[in-house]
Amino acid sequence: MSEDLVGKVAIVTGGASGIGDATCRLLARHGASVVVADIQDDLGARVAREIGPLAWFHKLDVAVEAEWEALLAAVLARHGRLDILVNNAGISGGTNSVEDFTVELWDRTHAINLDGVFLGCKHAIGAMKTTSVRKPEGGGAIVNISSIAGLIGSAGPFAYTASKGAVRLLTKSVAAWCAQERNGIRCNSVHPGGIDTPIFNPLWQMVGHEAGKNFIGSRHPIGHMGEPGDIAEAVLYLASDRSKFVTGSELVADGGITSGVQRRTLFAAP
Amino acid sequence: MPRLDGKTLLLTGGASGIGAATARIAIDEGANVVVADLQVEAGEKLAAELGAKALFVRLDVTDEASWIDAVAKTIARFGKLDGLLNGAGVGVAASIEACTLAEFQRVYRINGLGVALGCKHAVLAMKSTGGGSIVNISSILGLRGQPTTPAYSASKGAVRLLTKHVAIHCGQHGYGIRCNSVHPGYIDTPMIAPRLATTIDNMTGRQFLESLHPMGRLGRAEEIAKMVVFLLSDDSSFSTGAEFVADGGVTA
Numbered sequence A: 001m002s003e004d005l006v007g008k009v010a011i012v013t014g015g016a017s018g019i020g021d022a023t024c025r026l027l028a029r030h031g032a033s034v035v036v037a038d039i040q041d042d043l044g045a046r047v048a049r050e051i052g053p054l055a056w057f058h059k060l061d062v063a064v065e066a067e068w069e070a071l072l073a074a075v076l077a078r079h080g081r082l083d084i085l086v087n088n089a090g091i092s093g094g095t096n097s098v099e100d101f102t103v104e105l106w107d108r109t110h111a112i113n114l115d116g117v118f119l120g121c122k123h124a125i126g127a128m129k130t131t132s133v134r135k136p137e138g139g140g141a142i143v144n145i146s147s148i149a150g151l152i153g154s155a156g157p158f159a160y161t162a163s164k165g166a167v168r169l170l171t172k173s174v175a176a177w178c179a180q181e182r183n184g185i186r187c188n189s190v191h192p193g194g195i196d197t198p199i200f201n202p203l204w205q206m207v208g209h210e211a212g213k214n215f216i217g218s219r220h221p222i223g224h225m226g227e228p229g230d231i232a233e234a235v236l237y238l239a240s241d242r243s244k245f246v247t248g249s250e251l252v253a254d255g256g257i258t259s260g261v262q263r264r265t266l267f268a269a270p
Numbered sequence B: 001m002p003r004l005d006g007k008t009l010l011l012t013g014g015a016s017g018i019g020a021a022t023a024r025i026a027i028d029e030g031a032n033v034v035v036a037d038l039q040v041e042a043g044e045k046l047a048a049e050l051g052a053k054a055l056f057v058r059l060d061v062t063d064e065a066s067w068i069d070a071v072a073k074t075i076a077r078f079g080k081l082d083g084l085l086n087g088a089g090v091g092v093a094a095s096i097e098a099c100t101l102a103e104f105q106r107v108y109r110i111n112g113l114g115v116a117l118g119c120k121h122a123v124l125a126m127k128s129t130g131g132g133s134i135v136n137i138s139s140i141l142g143l144r145g146q147p148t149t150p151a152y153s154a155s156k157g158a159v160r161l162l163t164k165h166v167a168i169h170c171g172q173h174g175y176g177i178r179c180n181s182v183h184p185g186y187i188d189t190p191m192i193a194p195r196l197a198t199t200i201d202n203m204t205g206r207q208f209l210e211s212l213h214p215m216g217r218l219g220r221a222e223e224i225a226k227m228v229v230f231l232l233s234d235d236s237s238f239s240t241g242a243e244f245v246a247d248g249g250v251t252a
């Protein structure tokens, strides 16, 4: 076990499942205190319990500003500080294209995937700039989970694509602001390719887990889907002081998809 | 032959700035032009000035019913739709720490959802009539970071990527519809008036914005409009899902 996050306090939204679950476990393994923040209480509490004393669960709907305020108050009351925020909570919004999306679906997708990230950045900066260590070698770190859908086009979900493109550029705006303010906070985005998590449950229900996984895997140059831990490792790097010179950047972990091949039907059913 | 001969174009934000400049050039290039905007007075004045081949419709880009109405009026008057410019947008400066959720959502609704709805209703109108071209105005802030514009940056990042979805979706379905994004630097239009009125680092707002551009000046609305006209015309017939930058060298 490495100890590079010992003494640091991290919030991971969407921490109850998939990439968030794996990220909570990895950050704790590196010594961070981890707040598992999610709307799913049972799963979230279980992740925290399995991690042990370093972790606790806090129920959070990322789209609700009052819940962010309550979360930050609880974190500061308990730890007196905040160093890391991973804005990971997200939904696919289901199948939709430019032709058939509805305003209702657009709003629901953006409330979580974009407003949630905006609120997280806004409130975390407030807490981090007064409480996180501001040594020359590092300070607060915000990691936003975008997607390859924020980098390249696809025929996949339209509202999701817009939201992930928005998160990519919001990240750069936040990074530029924090740099200009010299507040010691860095902000970066992570762009996963297809990762085998419950976000694909609707597809698994249609075609079966193995078949679906093989199909999506075959669209990746590397030949298979990624695991949640593959993304957790990318988050760990951006959350730790090892990336102290990295801000406003895009870390891609996608099995080669954005290298330009075989991207077209990633989100389509086989 | 004029480059837009016989084409019918719907231009949002058509009453001002880049949209109005596009309307003027499009008329010269032989198009029928629907000036669509929230600003009724300015929009009607421009349409009257442009003559019989122009029509003004009041459009609130955030309201789907308003889009349905604008497209219906376009088709009622000119028979079909061949191109859409999503040029309506708002610019607001407030840092991530200062920007409220309500303000963030307001900007994103106009600049993000507004473009998405435009694409939707243009695709629905054009897919059965031989296709067409959609041009979405993103920004250099859809390409790189800017400290005081989290809402604007997010919305322009969304436009950059949703454009690619539209291009791929329409390409795969064989609709004959192309969709591209345009990324202007700072253009001297009413949108940047508030920035011009500030002072920064002992420079006027104008001097500061000019200094960001290697070419040392702001862009003119006509310079963007010409790029938009190229993309709306058949001259760009193999371009889709692409990013067209006109920024005086900023992103270089």
Ligand SMILES: NC(=O)c1ccc[n+]([C@@H]2O[C@H](COP(=O)([O-])OP(=O)(O)OC[C@H]3O[C@@H](n4cnc5c(N)ncnc54)[C@H](O)[C@@H]3O)[C@@H](O)[C@H]2O)c1
Binding pocket: A013, A014, A015, A016, A017, A018, A019, A020, A037, A038, A039, A040, A060, A061, A062, A063, A088, A089, A090, A091, A092, A112, A145, A146, A147, A148, A191, A192, A193, A194, A195, A196, A197, A198, A199, A200
């Ligand atoms: N799995 C992939 O292939 C993939 C690819 C690219 C990007 N991503 C992104 O990674 C992130 C995590 O996705 P995942 O694959 O682990 O999915 P997941 O469904 O396993 O996990 C998402 C978690 O977010 C939580 N959540 C949803 N709405 C919430 C809300 N309003 N407030 C708080 N929590 C909420 C869910 O309860 C769930 O625990 C998402 O942002 C997703 O868009 C995933």
